[in-house]
Amino acid sequence: xxxxRKSGAEALxxxxxxxxxxxxxxxxxxxxxxxxxxxxxQNHVEHILVRHEQGAVHAADGYARxxxxxxxxxVTSGPGATNAITGLATAYMDSTPIVVISGQVKSNLIGTDSxxxxxxxxxxxxxxxxxxxxxxxxxxxxxVKKAFHIASTGRKGPVVIDIPKDFTDPEFKFDFNxxxxxxxxxxxxxEKADTLKIKEAAGLIEEAKRPVIYSGGGVNQNNASGxxxxxxxxxxxxxxxxxxxxxxxPGSDPQFMGMLGMHGTYQANMAxxxxxxxxxxxARFDDRITNDPKQFALNAKKIHIDVDPxxxxxxxxxxxxxxxxxxxxxxxxxxxxxxxxxDKHQSEIAKWNKQISDWKDAHGLxxxxxxxxxxxxxxxxxxxxxSLYKETNGEAFITSDVGQxxxxxxxxxxxDKPRQWINSGGLGTMxxxxxxxxxxxxxxxxxxxxxxxxxxxIQMCIQELSTCLxxxxxxxxxxxNNAALGMVKQWQDMQYGGRHSSSTxxxxxxDFVALTESYGHVGxxxxxxxxxxxxxxxxxxxxxxxxxxxxxxxxNEHVYPMLEAGxxxxxxxxxxxxxxxx
Amino acid sequence: xxRVIALLMENQxxxxxxxxxxxxxxxxxxxxxxxxxTDDPTLSRLTMSTEGDEKVVxxxxxxxxxxxxxxxxxxxxxxxxxxxxxxxxxxxxxxxPQDMFSDSxxxxxxxxxxNIQVVGTPSRLDKLISEIDGSDPIEIxxxxxxxxxxxxxxxxxxx
Numbered sequence: 001x002x003x004x005r006k007s008g009a010e011a012l013x014x015x016x017x018x019x020x021x022x023x024x025x026x027x028x029x030x031x032x033x034x035x036x037x038x039x040x041x042q043n044h045v046e047h048i049l050v051r052h053e054q055g056a057v058h059a060a061d062g063y064a065r066x067x068x069x070x071x072x073x074x075v076t077s078g079p080g081a082t083n084a085i086t087g088l089a090t091a092y093m094d095s096t097p098i099v100v101i102s103g104q105v106k107s108n109l110i111g112t113d114s115x116x117x118x119x120x121x122x123x124x125x126x127x128x129x130x131x132x133x134x135x136x137x138x139x140x141x142x143x144v145k146k147a148f149h150i151a152s153t154g155r156k157g158p159v160v161i162d163i164p165k166d167f168t169d170p171e172f173k174f175d176f177n178x179x180x181x182x183x184x185x186x187x188x189x190x191e192k193a194d195t196l197k198i199k200e201a202a203g204l205i206e207e208a209k210r211p212v213i214y215s216g217g218g219v220n221q222n223n224a225s226g227x228x229x230x231x232x233x234x235x236x237x238x239x240x241x242x243x244x245x246x247x248x249x250p251g252s253d254p255q256f257m258g259m260l261g262m263h264g265t266y267q268a269n270m271a272x273x274x275x276x277x278x279x280x281x282x283a284r285f286d287d288r289i290t291n292d293p294k295q296f297a298l299n300a301k302k303i304h305i306d307v308d309p310x311x312x313x314x315x316x317x318x319x320x321x322x323x324x325x326x327x328x329x330x331x332x333x334x335x336x337x338x339x340x341x342x343d344k345h346q347s348e349i350a351k352w353n354k355q356i357s358d359w360k361d362a363h364g365l366x367x368x369x370x371x372x373x374x375x376x377x378x379x380x381x382x383x384x385x386x387s388l389y390k391e392t393n394g395e396a397f398i399t400s401d402v403g404q405x406x407x408x409x410x411x412x413x414x415x416d417k418p419r420q421w422i423n424s425g426g427l428g429t430m431x432x433x434x435x436x437x438x439x440x441x442x443x444x445x446x447x448x449x450x451x452x453x454x455x456x457x458i459q460m461c462i463q464e465l466s467t468c469l470x471x472x473x474x475x476x477x478x479x480x481n482n483a484a485l486g487m488v489k490q491w492q493d494m495q496y497g498g499r500h501s502s503s504t505x506x507x508x509x510x511d512f513v514a515l516t517e518s519y520g521h522v523g524x525x526x527x528x529x530x531x532x533x534x535x536x537x538x539x540x541x542x543x544x545x546x547x548x549x550x551x552x553x554x555x556n557e558h559v560y561p562m563l564e565a566g567x568x569x570x571x572x573x574x575x576x577x578x579x580x581x582x
Numbered sequence: 583x584x585r586v587i588a589l590l591m592e593n594q595x596x597x598x599x600x601x602x603x604x605x606x607x608x609x610x611x612x613x614x615x616x617x618x619x620t621d622d623p624t625l626s627r628l629t630m631s632t633e634g635d636e637k638v639v640x641x642x643x644x645x646x647x648x649x650x651x652x653x654x655x656x657x658x659x660x661x662x663x664x665x666x667x668x669x670x671x672x673x674x675x676x677x678x679p680q681d682m683f684s685d686s687x688x689x690x691x692x693x694x695x696x697n698i699q700v701v702g703t704p705s706r707l708d709k710l711i712s713e714i715d716g717s718d719p720i721e722i723x724x725x726x727x728x729x730x731x732x733x734x735x736x737x738x739x740x741x
Contacts, residue, residue: 049669121596126607130650133596150650185739186653313637514736 006176008137009038009168012101015144017044018178021072023063023442024048025056029076030116033104034168048442048471051463053080055435057087058461060098062436065422066397068223068445070097070151077103077118081162082123086429089127091158093426094244095221097146097151098158104133107164120162129157137167139175149182154189155308156221190307193324193332201279201303201320208277209348210300211237214260214289216307217244217425218282219326225418227247227330229279234337236349236354240268242283242426243410251414252394257356258365261289263559266363266572266580269354271569274355275300278323282306282326285315286426295568305329324508363561363574365411374529378554380482381405385412385528388450389480389538396448396476397440399423401433401457404486407559409452428578431460434477438464441473448540450476455509455550456485463520468546476539477548479512482555490558494573527552584613585639586631586665586729588737589646589655593619593626601628604649608706610634610642614667623654625739627662631665631704631727653739662732668725669700669707677717682710695720721741 006014012035016024023046028036039047051163053075060071061226075084081102091098104110105117108184121133128151132143140163147159166172205211213235219228225248232239232255239249240260249256258265260272272278278300283289290296293315304311304318305326312321322329352387370386385408388396394414400406400423415421422440424432437451458479468475480486485503492500513523526535532551539547564571564581572580591597598617605612610632617628625650632642646655658665670689673679680698687698700710704727711722731737 089623122599125596125600125603131596135595184650187650308648310641310648 004176005173007034007168007170007173008134008140008163009034009039011137011140011174011176012144012163012168013038013042014176015141016072017042019144019148021045022067022267024072024074024075025050025059025439027053027056027076027080029078029080029103031077031165032074032080034165034170035074035101035103035163036169038168048438048467050435050467052461053083053460054086054431055100055438055467057084057098057100058090058432058435059439059442060100061091061096061432062399062422062439063443064091064096064098064439065106065436066419066440068221068419070099070148070472072099072101073124073438074557075103076116077105077120078118080116081118081120084153085123085127085327088158088160088511090126090424090427090429090432092127092129094217094424095156096158097162097515099147101161101163101239103168104162104164106166108166110164120160120472128160129155131160131162134161134163137169137172140167141176141178143456145179145182146184149184149189155218155311158485170377183406190309190323190325191328193305193322193329195332197320197322198329198332198336201322201333202340204277204301204303204320205235205279205337206340206342206344209345210275210352211235211277211279211349212271212275212300213237213239213249213279213281214242214272214283215245215248215281216242216283217238219245219248220282220418222282222307222326223418224282224326224330224487227334230339231330231334234334236353237279237340238271238272238353240264242286242289242425243423245283246410246421247415249417250416252416255359258501259410261286262291263411263561265360265365265411266561266574267359269561269563269569269572270359271356272297272300273568279303280304280306280318281330284311287315290315291563291569291571292566297569329370362372369411369450375554379526379529379532379551380413381408381482381553381557383532384478384480384536384551384553385409385452387533388452388516389413391448391449391533391536396420396450397422397437397444399433399437399440399449399451399455400429401451401460402428403454403457404482404490404557405452405454405457405480407487408480411559430457433457434464434475436460437475438467438471438473441475442471446475450478452478452480455483455512457480462515465516465521465546469520472544473546474542474544475546477546478539479548479550480553481512481550482553483509484555484556486555487559493558494562512548512550516546521546521548523550525546525550539546583635584631584633586629586658586727587639587643587646587655588627588629588658588729590620590625590627590653590737590739591649592653593624594651597626598628599629600649600651601646604645605632608641608645610638614724616726616728622739627729627737641698642685655738656737658729662733663729664712665703665727665729666730667704667727669702669706669710670697670723671700671719672697672717672721673717673719679714679717682714
């Protein structure tokens with residue numbers, strides 16, 4: 001093989017190319033300038049210039065969530081690195097595969113408080129799967145190889161590569177070799193699930209009379225949606241998804257109970273509480289699911305399938321722990337179950353499914369609000385989501401920010417496919433939606449990409465409207481404008497005697513239409529219900545334009561159901577007055 | 583309940599901070615911590631003692647095992663093991679409790695002070711300190727626990 005000599009910066013970009021990276025998001029600065037020059041001199045990896053480093057990391061994250069391929073962001077040292085932190089924490093909490101490359105001051109300046117120096121490895125340590133501080137230029141190819149391997153295997157997650165500026169010096173060249181394989185004695189993600197445990201799980205499944213399949217983000221991340229659906233169909237068991245797991249099982253399928261947890265559907269939460277068997281797949285019994293773990297599904301045996309051994313029995317004891325990837329474990333389980341007697345408790349399971357359907361009829365979400373028109377002259381936020389669903393045939397990529405609008409989107413847009421719903425579930429990062437949508441739109445230029453947001457969240461990364469103009473990204477921003485931090489206000493209504501401490505803006509909101517138009521995009525304002533559907537149609541129809549649809553919604557609407565804090569999953573507020581207990 | 587965890591990790595910059603950071607990040611206590619390179623210079627062996635019930639220790643070992651720099655980790659309490667700690671004590675020469683120590687315990691002395699060295703289980707060292715009566719040492723330094731399993735099992739990358 002011919003020896004190719006490259007500088008550290010050239011080696012970095014070429015390594016990214018060899019990893020299959022086609023685009024990356026970033027923001028230049030002193031410590032990263034050698035790298036930026038290397039980007040300029042090649043045509044393999046396209047660089048998208050964001051307006052803030054947080055946007056770069058969220059965009060890389062959105063790209064990763066939509067495609068399943070690792071997303072890449074590049075930032076400079078100091079403030080560039082610290083601005084990337086929220087993005088890293090977001091990716092860490094939702095286990096998304098991203099690689100963040102940060103420039104660092106020259107190695108001889110490290111530790112001297114030099115200009116734009118910050119200890120990136122130190123500040124990012126608790127929120128990365130792993131990180132590398134480059135010690136010499138020649139190590140860059142093998143570190144990139146390892147970084148992508150770590151980010152995209154096992155329980156996925158963000159990896160940081162911090163590169164002191166002298167190691168990207170264009171004057172210093174070395175023989176470039178890209179390793180074909182990674183071998184790390186200290187890292188071996190779990191492979192096949194234990195056959196014995198699979199058999200034990202099948203035994204419990206045979207005996208189940210009130211089963212629930214509860215699946216999370218791990219199924220989407222591991223592309224195991226097909227296997228999950230096959231399992232559910234084979235068994236005729238009801239399915240619920242976490243906020244991160246939506247789309248893993250078709251949202252419009254009658255076996256689907258909707259999302260569970262804090263703002264999960266009545267039937268999903270009731271089913272969990274009353275189940276005799278919970279099959280958890282790629283989900284981690286988060287506190288927004290279990291409510292009080294001591295009162296969680298006390299009569300249910302738990303089978304817990306997860307690729308991360310530390311997630312199993314962390315919060316809730318697993319009767320059958322299965323450590324392995326969702327895809328392999330589910331395949332093995334399906335294979336085993338096909339040899340079992342699944343008719344044993346057919347009539348009980350039919351009765352159970354009927355019970356769930358009765359729960360749904362009694363207190364399920366109302367999916368025909370749109371047909372019912374304005375309530376007290378106001379547009380309900382749920383109606384906007386229903387209109388969006390209708391206009392996009394349920395086929396759009398939906399990103400969201402964090403708050404009431406996020407919950408309404410999760411509840412009312414029925415996601416039929418994995419990777420269609422992209423939101424910050426674990427960290428709950430306001431400002432995620434728009435930059436994440438940029439990553440999705442760049443990965444899928446011909447698809448409809450919608451960012452469902454609120455007037456609070458959108459202002460946290462609104463500068464990215466400029467990036468969208470530069471790269472011609474026709475994202476549809478649907479702003480559920482209730483002129484308040486809706487979720488904060490809801491909690492203040494419910495738990496703080498209606499004292500709206502710092503949750504409203506006192507007429508200081510910008511004119512979003514004018515603001516959007518100043519960036520060269522299209523802004524549309526809707527204040528009356530009668531204009532909603534036409535405006536939605538127009539927004540979606542404007543294929544080549546970014547549209548900011550600003551909809552005034554009922555500021556007093558709350559998200560329901562809502563679990564009563566510190567109690568079991570059957571304790572829910574169903575509306576402002578009605579609760580399932582007392 | 584006190585537990586002793588031993589682990590092997592890559593002997594490289596940042597590895598120790600990941601291990602120590604994990605404890606504060608996840609709210610676990612570290613009682614003692616000892617770390618030194620092994621005979622294989624690319625590896626360090628770290629021994630820590632911590633308080634926690636079965637479930638907490640299981641979580642700690644799992645989380646430690648997830649760290650990329652950690653090569654292997656074991657809860658020594660899963661089988662019989664030996665735990666030892668080194669203690670150095672400094673006494674004023676004129677109040678040194680001579681009858682409690684032998685000459686071989688003395689590691690240095692000058693006109694003013696005597697330093698002694700004791701090795702034992704942590705509880706034996708605790709007991710020794712409590713038994714010194716009326717002539718308190720002016721300084722006590724303890725190493726923290728080291729541990730090794732009593733049977734033939736070893737913490738090594740070579741098996």
